[in-house]
Amino acid sequence: MWTVARGRKGRRPGSPDTQDEILQAASREFAAKGYDGATIRGVAAAAGVDPALVLHYFGTKEQLFIATLHVPVNPAAMVRGVLDDAQPGEIGERLISTMLGVWDATAHRSPLVAVLRSVAGEGPVADTVRQFIEHSIIAAFAQRLPGPEPQLRAVLIGSQVIGLLVGRYVVRLEPLASTDPARLAAIYGPTIDRYAYGSLPPDGA
Amino acid sequence: MWTVARGRKGRRPGSPDTQDEILQAASREFAAKGYDGATIRGVAAAAGVDPALVLHYFGTKEQLFIATLHVPVNPAAMVRGVLDDAQPGEIGERLISTMLGVWDATAHRSPLVAVLRSVAGEGPVADTVRQFIEHSIIAAFAQRLPGPEPQLRAVLIGSQVIGLLVGRYVVRLEPLASTDPARLAAIYGPTIDRYAYGSLPPDGA
Structure with missing residues (x-):
């Protein structure tokens, strides 16, 4: 039977x-x-x-x-790959273009969108996703950034990446949702690089 | 009776x-x-x-x-106030410090967090919040930015602000959640100003 x-x-x-x-x-x-x-x-x-x-x-x-x-890519592995391969000082554009490349090419985006929703959501799955983001994705950045305060730099990058993904794929703010990914990589790249490698104003600024 | x-x-x-x-x-x-x-x-x-x-x-x-x-401040009015008062070219630091000032000072942050959750959420309330963000807050930026492509600039700013608020108040990523607001304003200010006033790479970049 x-x-x-x-x-x-x-x-x-x-x-x-x-x-x-x-x-x-x-x-x-x-x-x-x-x-x-x-x-x-x-x-x-x-x-x-x-x-x-x-x-x-x-x-x-x-x-x-x-x-x-049920997502098609491991974002922590993607981050490690980009940071290990890229020239230090120039990860931003490559990071964003790799990330948007994967997301844009994903025919069935609903599992990815569900994960993004849970970043801001409530309940045990949301808590687990946040732990994964903090201890796997953010940690992958923090371990690979050479300057002072790598953990702060990692969460600054995280804040821009989360906002971009939520804006483009969940809220679908226009023209963010329809702008060419290569252009977005060129726009967001310098922001990521400044957070990763730039000088940060001191505490009590 | x-x-x-x-x-x-x-x-x-x-x-x-x-x-x-x-x-x-x-x-x-x-x-x-x-x-x-x-x-x-x-x-x-x-x-x-x-x-x-x-x-x-x-x-x-x-x-x-x-x-x-049930939130203590009208974010669209706050945006209009900051943009109308600030020196053009230097809205970023003031925008972030005003915004974090309001949020940090709010004793009962749960209605604000609920609104943020609904930005990425599902259902009629979430749809309504997103319409408000797009047609009231984003529009307030787009109407006041002098350069080309004000709508794109407005959503770029929106993507960084949403990511910062979700990271600091919902996910509570450390050290984003505990960093001094004046320091965060100094860090994020130049990003906002570049999106608002900087040169954007052309399409097909």
Whole structure:
């Protein structure tokens, strides 16, 4: 029977059903414990599989979380890639053009928009997304910026990126929503570079 | 009897109950028809009062809408005030410091945070807030910026302001949430001024 074949006993360890069950268990774990609190081991236990199988399918906790969001790209990995490849002092234009390239090319934008909504939203999923942004994406910037106050610089960049994405894809403010991505990269690039590498006015300014 | 006194027949036209009924009618009208579609006349009819009384209490549709949000300040009026008073070319620092001054001084920030959440949210209230932002706040900028493409400049400014407010007051990203407002005004000011008055790269850049 089909329902029996989907049950624990009839399941093959490598079947798509197993991946799906791991993802469902992961969604529950992230919602219950947050991004920081959830573990590969806990997800594996909840799905009734070996932790090695979770790692085999999803690689890392970060990638497992991205998979639960159903978004086509890992934004933290994208940030690390751009910052590791770009010339120091000139990450802004490349960051924005890479980011808009992915978003504009995504035919089904609703999972991405759902993640953006949850940045400002309420509830356990929203809290988990914010922890991921803070401890994975913002951290990826902060670890790679050479100047003083890397954490402040990282959140300044985050504030412009969040505003751009919300404005273009959620609120769809015109002409922000329809402007050519290369032009937006040229406009926003210097802002990002100033936050990343420029001199910041001292405290008590 | 108190309950009779609150009814339509027992009500004095100038009582606080009347204001409250107008506000409730306005909330329903804005949710049903959006910011653009709602009218003072329609609100008055729904509340069973003369339109002149609505104007007497609330002044304009914009102010009536602000009253339904229960926020302590009209952001569109604040923007007009800053842009009309400041030196052209130097609005950024003053805009950010005025804005953070109001938000930081607001003891009960939950209505403001609720409005911010709805910028990225779903449903009729969110749609109405977005119409207000686009046709009242963004328009206030666009009408006052002297250079070419004022509408694009206005939404660029909007994207940085939204990201700053969401990051500081909703997500509470650190150290964005705890940094001195004067310092943030000095950091974000040049960004706003570049968007408002700087040269923008041409289309097809």
